[in-house]
Amino acid sequence: MTSYRIAVVGGTGPQGKGLAYRFAQAGHTVVLGSRSAERARRTAAEIARRAGDAVPVGGADNATAAASADVVLLAVPYDGHAALVESLRTPLTGKVVLSCVNPLGFDRHGPYGREVADGSAAEEAQRIVPGARLAGAFHHLSATSLWNEAGLLAHEDVLVCGDDAEAKAVAVELARTVTGRAGVDAGALRLARQLEPLTAVLIGVNKRYKVRSGIRVAGLGPGG
Template structure:
């Protein structure tokens, strides 16, 4: 079932937009009416991927636009910024963009994961008292940082289904910031995101992705999360 409540049309800068998660989420946002600017350190790389996304959008009624740009230019052109970068180098990248992120709503879907012979597992951030989303909020204090889209599988995002049969859980300390991510979630699942509480709960959502990776390997699928009773 799709949501019938109109949502604002956003321009979203996707930092890490050339990677599978960023490209997939950007495609979903644009497929359902938002405009996206895929960001990369190299504008040419971002433009190439944006062309690929635009080709997927061709002929879809009501679709938004996709273009590529260097990271700072992408942020300047956007209302909302999605951080979809690997955790390695995350803090340094956010620090380099902190002034550009000031005043923006920033959605982090970064998952600090590690892999060993036993499989995927979550990294321990700040002695268990932190997360990638909280690190971004500390490094870029003038931005409004929320966490969302941690548990959505990249292959499913790039698939042909109109919407994914799962929920997006959103965490943050700003109701206004969370509402932006809740709105954008409807582009992915066909229904608003679920308010999951304060930003510190990103400490639960980020490593939980390792559980889904283990499920996917066991059952050869792209699993997601459904929230019942709301």
């Protein structure tokens, strides 16, 4: 397994923290990013306590974290996403950048996928930083499951989309840290337009059935 140094931008939130925990447990070096380096260090200490002190997790401000990493995961809310990505243009250029950002809205009918001028949050990040090597992944995993469940989430798949072969391969590989299996190549980056709002469906199912639902792709063949 290739060992990466992974920055998790927005790593103090539940989704970034949960994925950081899984990456670190699998032996990757993780640096959490935050608008507050102090907050990032506190969350990093929480992950180290949960995963065992040998786990390599640190914390820094978002730009320092991103600059220090080979792979950057964007795990921030869609509101403020464009401004944040703009502020990280230099450290993201040339890097593999993974996005699990879901532009969702909530109204009296429940959750829904918001209109995004670029098509999706992942494409928005790609437009803002053309030199970044984008892939979308990890949109459908529950932060609660990532943090609270002891073992692999073997009943779920990670769907990955992207136009950059290396970025997609990194995301497909990192999916193993969560599910124990390679991620599923779902196609081009523009398919983030379908993957991101699909999370609204899962949140609606969770509410109606009182569960934490996820995605599993059938028919991939043995080991799939």
